[in-house]
Amino acid sequence: MTALAQTISPASDRQVAVLEAAGVVLHYPGQLKPVVEAFDFELDAGETVSVLGPSGVGKSSLLRVLGGLQEPTDGTVTMNGKPLRGVPPRVSIAFQDASLLPWLSLEKNVAFGLNFKHQPHLTQEESKVRVDVAIREVGLTHARRYFPAQLSGGMAQRAALARCLARKPEILLLDEPFGALDEVTRTEMQHLLLKVVRDFHTAAILITHDIDEALLVSDRILLLGGTPARVIGEWRIDLPTPREDYIAELGAIRVEILSRLRGATLRRIN
Amino acid sequence: MSTSWPGDSLSGSAPPGPATFAARAGRKPWLTLPALTSSLLGIGGLIVLLLLWWLGTDVLASSQGFIRQFSPTTAIPELVTMLGQPDLLVHVLVSLRRVLIGLAFALLIGVPVGLAVGSYNRLNTATSPAFQFLRMISPLSWMPIAVMVFGVGDQPIYFMLAFAAVWPILLNTAEGVRRLQPSWLSLADSLAATRWETLWYVILPGVLGHVLTGLRLAVGIVWIVLVPCEMLGVSAGLGYFILDTRDRLAYSELMATVLMIGILGFLLDAGARMLYQAVTRSRTA
Ligand SMILES: Nc1ncnc2c1ncn2[C@@H]1O[C@H](COP(=O)(O)OP(=O)(O)OP(=O)(O)O)[C@@H](O)[C@H]1O
Numbered sequence: 001m002t003a004l005a006q007t008i009s010p011a012s013d014r015q016v017a018v019l020e021a022a023g024v025v026l027h028y029p030g031q032l033k034p035v036v037e038a039f040d041f042e043l044d045a046g047e048t049v050s051v052l053g054p055s056g057v058g059k060s061s062l063l064r065v066l067g068g069l070q071e072p073t074d075g076t077v078t079m080n081g082k083p084l085r086g087v088p089p090r091v092s093i094a095f096q097d098a099s100l101l102p103w104l105s106l107e108k109n110v111a112f113g114l115n116f117k118h119q120p121h122l123t124q125e126e127s128k129v130r131v132d133v134a135i136r137e138v139g140l141t142h143a144r145r146y147f148p149a150q151l152s153g154g155m156a157q158r159a160a161l162a163r164c165l166a167r168k169p170e171i172l173l174l175d176e177p178f179g180a181l182d183e184v185t186r187t188e189m190q191h192l193l194l195k196v197v198r199d200f201h202t203a204a205i206l207i208t209h210d211i212d213e214a215l216l217v218s219d220r221i222l223l224l225g226g227t228p229a230r231v232i233g234e235w236r237i238d239l240p241t242p243r244e245d246y247i248a249e250l251g252a253i254r255v256e257i258l259s260r261l262r263g264a265t266l267r268r269i270n
Numbered sequence: 271m272s273t274s275w276p277g278d279s280l281s282g283s284a285p286p287g288p289a290t291f292a293a294r295a296g297r298k299p300w301l302t303l304p305a306l307t308s309s310l311l312g313i314g315g316l317i318v319l320l321l322l323w324w325l326g327t328d329v330l331a332s333s334q335g336f337i338r339q340f341s342p343t344t345a346i347p348e349l350v351t352m353l354g355q356p357d358l359l360v361h362v363l364v365s366l367r368r369v370l371i372g373l374a375f376a377l378l379i380g381v382p383v384g385l386a387v388g389s390y391n392r393l394n395t396a397t398s399p400a401f402q403f404l405r406m407i408s409p410l411s412w413m414p415i416a417v418m419v420f421g422v423g424d425q426p427i428y429f430m431l432a433f434a435a436v437w438p439i440l441l442n443t444a445e446g447v448r449r450l451q452p453s454w455l456s457l458a459d460s461l462a463a464t465r466w467e468t469l470w471y472v473i474l475p476g477v478l479g480h481v482l483t484g485l486r487l488a489v490g491i492v493w494i495v496l497v498p499c500e501m502l503g504v505s506a507g508l509g510y511f512i513l514d515t516r517d518r519l520a521y522s523e524l525m526a527t528v529l530m531i532g533i534l535g536f537l538l539d540a541g542a543r544m545l546y547q548a549v550t551r552s553r554t555a
């Protein structure tokens with residue numbers, strides 16, 4: 001089994017990258033060191049990449065740069081070859097809290113932003129279909145008229161995911177979306193994410209602090225460490241999903257990630 | 271009608287407060303009575319008030335006394351009679367119109383300024399002493415100046431009412447902006463919203479609860495300021511009518527008008543409260 005080899009795979013079996021970062025530097029004004037320096041990254045179409053790293057290393061900052069929410073101090077981020085200016089229409093971002101708008105019903109929340117000026121024009125009928133499909137995909141059709149205050153944490157995250165899907169994303173950027181959920185709900189959401197990525201053929205970057213989550217859902221895992229942050233480990237996982245039957249193989253990677261992470265943390269403390 | 275009211279201070283608290291949190295956790299909010307009990311208690315209080323009024327006038331005052339003319343047994347039938355005639359109603363409508371126009375001006379000025387003050391910390395720091403200063407000047411003290419500037423008639427009244435009503439609206443709106451969840455704004459950014467879209471679809475609905483809290487406070491203030499405002503330089507309205515009944519020595523009418531002012535104020539407040547509840551109900555269900 002070579003599938004678990006810790007390698008960056010050769011350029012030959014690469015598909016075209018949908019998202020590409022080259023020499024990205026992010027330096028918040030007034031801070032001593034940059035958060036991120038000389039960061040290179042490629043995201044292939046349909047690929048799911050998890051980003052792990054100690055708290056405060058700069059994962060969220062990096063995601064904001066990759067999504068066009070934050071302009072890098074230096075370097076470029078391109079989507080399908082075009083440099084980002086703001087968040088492109090086919091990039092959907094979800095944050096740790098579902099950030100549903102409490103004054104809108106679930107379906108209005110899912111539809112939120114579809115008719116904004118910088119989004120591709122949709123007729124009312126098209127928007128409605130998008131919203132219906134997205135809500136069905138996350139299994140919330142019965143709750144479509146609920147208001148956010150009536151939703152459980154898991155349902156709220158489903159709704160947030162549906163809002164991302166309604167825009168038919170080519171890239172999903174997820175910043176610890178399941179971090180606040182209980183174990184069972186989180187597992188459910190992980191399976192949902194796998195399904196969604198498959199059904200919508202979308203690429204995804206998932207920030208998480210849960211190594212098992214990364215192991216269960218991603219094609220590739222990046223481990224960030226140091227200040228400024230750089231990639232201190234990269235693992236490719238060529239196992240079919242769902243992965244509950246591959247605990248042994250995943251366990252080996254898990255140990256590796258943990259020891260690498262521990263090394264990085266110790267270096268940081270000393 | 272529920273008795274607990276979020277944001278009864280000048281800068282109201284955020285709509286989903288601790289009470290709703292407790293409600294969501296399946297417990298009864300602390301010290302909140304069942305709706306029926308609380309409305310019965312409220313009605314009981316009103317009856318006691320009526321009794322005291324009656325005792326102070328009909329029962330305890332000497333039968334030949336001046337006070338007798340202000341008793342509920344004369345005022346209430348008088349009010350019923352007056353409601354059947356156009357006179358009082360015309361004055362009521364004139365007053366209500368002034369209130370609405372005054373509030374409209376206060377909203378037109380208070381909401382945008384509140385949005386700006388809430389958005390920019392420096393602007394807030396720069397304006398807050400000035401606002402506190404202006405706020406403490408009784409709107410009535412502007413009366414002579416307002417009359418000189420705007421002339422005799424309705425305009426100085428609009429000015430004074432708007433001046434009285436603008437502060438709670440402005441301050442509550444600013445507070446609402448400060449309490450907007452940062453994640454809502456991130457959401458707008460992540461959807462590539464323009465500034466205008468962010469304002470219209472996120473900020474305005476996000477502060478609406480606070481604006482309405484401010485509006486309810488403003489309604490209370492305006493209604494109190496209105497009557498003295500109408501006592502000078504105008505020939506219609508409830509304030510004018512009070513003086514008119516006094517000049518005509520129509521004391522039962524005077525007392526009936528006082529009663530009417532109380533009833534209308536009560537209804538206006540209830541209306542503002544229902545508006546607030548209708549708008550925020552779904553958010554905290
Ligand atoms: N808007 C900002 N302005 C200035 N500094 C910031 C800003 N956002 C983040 N930082 C700093 O950048 C560093 C990285 O923060 P970031 O939130 O990206 O880390 P993270 O890896 O996502 O952490 P966590 O796992 O806790 O979410 C931190 O030191 C933080 O203080």
Ligand SMILES: [Mg+2]
Pocket residue numbers: 059060061175
């Ligand atoms: Mg983070």
